[in-house]
Amino acid sequence: MSNPRDDIETMIDSDNLEGIIRKAGELHGHFCPLLSLGVRAGYLAVKKLQSKAKGMEKVLAIVETNSCFSDGVQMVTGCTFGNNSLIYEDLGKTAFTLTRRDEKGMRIVVKPEFGHLLKERYPQYSKLLEKVITQRKGSEQEKIEMMEFGEKVCFDLLKIEAGKIFKMERVEVEIPLYAPIFESVICSQCKESLMKSRAMVKNGKIMCITCGGGKYYQLDGGGITEIEEEDD
Ligand SMILES: [Zn+2]
Ligand SMILES: [Zn+2]
Structure with missing residues (x-):
């Protein structure tokens, strides 16, 4: 190797x-x-x-x-x-x-x-x-x-x-667990694949945050900031 x-x-x-x-x-x-x-x-x-x-x-x-x-x-x-x-x-x-x-x-x-x-x-x-x-x-x-x-x-x-x-x-460091492996799901709106942990069910359909709306975190020059996505 x-x-x-x-x-x-x-x-x-x-x-x-x-x-x-x-x-x-x-x-x-x-x-x-x-x-x-x-x-x-x-x-x-x-x-x-x-x-x-x-x-x-x-x-x-x-x-x-x-x-x-x-x-x-x-x-x-x-x-x-x-x-x-x-x-x-x-x-x-x-x-x-x-x-x-x-x-x-x-x-x-x-x-x-x-x-x-x-x-x-x-x-x-x-x-x-x-x-x-x-x-x-x-x-x-x-x-x-x-x-x-x-x-x-x-x-x-x-x-x-x-x-x-x-x-x-x-x-002494509190060590996080190994990164979990999530299965993927497909968003019913944009048809893109995403980690199940970031998906939601809305009106009985699987959606990503971009399509379904909601909050997520972004790391940028200002540190970690919360972003709110409007639903479509
Ligand atoms: Zn989507
Ligand atoms: Zn530099």
């Missing part, structure tokens, strides 16, 4: 953080400070727990933010949205926990001092971030500069010792 994560596991074993960040960039689309921190946090936890994930829910990553950080975590840990090994807690903290089903977990949080550290070490970059991201007032040229600078910062952060950036703690 081949191991699709062979490359990345070799890099973890040989402490090649730069290589892992390059890999994470393939998924994330750009290099930035939070991607760097996510990779680093993921790497530290994987090393500590000696847990290499095969995407079969034996190892779980619980992320507390849906920022760039979480893409770094997914790449290193192999726990992803699609393989049901990534759990999202809508807490808004740059933090994550790696855990195995049979052992205590490791929670890693970015210290609040990191903000100051970033400002002190890269004052010019911080100003660009403020203008382009926070105020949304940057010119095209400033956006490009910010991205270029972000790449430098992303790799440069590796020079700072982990203890200055992260708080690490062993934690």
Whole structure:
């Protein structure tokens, strides 16, 4: 049996953080400070727990933010949205926990001092971030500069010792059950197939939420939000 994560596991074993960040960039689309921190946090936890994930829910990553950080975590840990090994807690903290089903977990949080550290070490970059991201007032040229600078910062952060950036703690985690496998049903209106757990019966007919109306949850830039669908 081949191991699709062979490359990345070799890099973890040989402490090649730069290589892992390059890999994470393939998924994330750009290099930035939070991607760097996510990779680093993921790497530290994987090393500590000696847990290499095969995407079969034996190892779980619980992320507390849906920022760039979480893409770094997914790449290193192999726990992803699609393989049901990534759990999202809508807490808004740059933090994550790696855990195995049979052992205590490791929670890693970015210290609040990191903000100051970033400002002190890269004052010019911080100003660009403020203008382009926070105020949304940057010119095209400033956006490009910010991205270029972000790449430098992303790799440069590796020079700072982990203890200055992260708080690490062993934690007891309440682990969710393995993802249930639901049978599929067909919506009587749109004729599309869906998980039975998301279907409803309306006027004696099976319907999806889009056709039958009702509430569902959506994960977007703002976190988890409730959406209400009007019935047709
Ligand atoms: Zn990013
Ligand atoms: Zn439908």
